[in-house]
Amino acid sequence: MTNKVELNLVMKNLKDLYTKEAELKEAISNQEAVIKEYLTANNIDSVSLENGSATWKEVLSKTLDMKAFRQAHESLYQLFAVERITRRFKVA
Numbered sequence: 001m002t003n004k005v006e007l008n009l010v011m012k013n014l015k016d017l018y019t020k021e022a023e024l025k026e027a028i029s030n031q032e033a034v035i036k037e038y039l040t041a042n043n044i045d046s047v048s049l050e051n052g053s054a055t056w057k058e059v060l061s062k063t064l065d066m067k068a069f070r071q072a073h074e075s076l077y078q079l080f081a082v083e084r085i086t087r088r089f090k091v092a
Helices: 004-041 066-072 074-080
Strands: 046-049 052-055
Touching: 004 046, 066 074
Parallel strands: none
Antiparallel strands: 046 052
């Protein structure tokens, strides 16, 4: 069983990992931006290179606007609405 001293160390490590994750996400985003800029400048939506390939193109999809559906058809919304119980983990 973990005591509070050990748990405190785990919490510190977790926060450090969250910081590193944020830094990695920013670095990834910056590298993706370079590739997207290249694709846009060359008016292409994919490129194949020695180290891999990248594709950046528009994708059209349709989704149901639940808010508008609920306003227009409240009784149908209530008929098909499903309650779910979930658990949320948050570190602050």
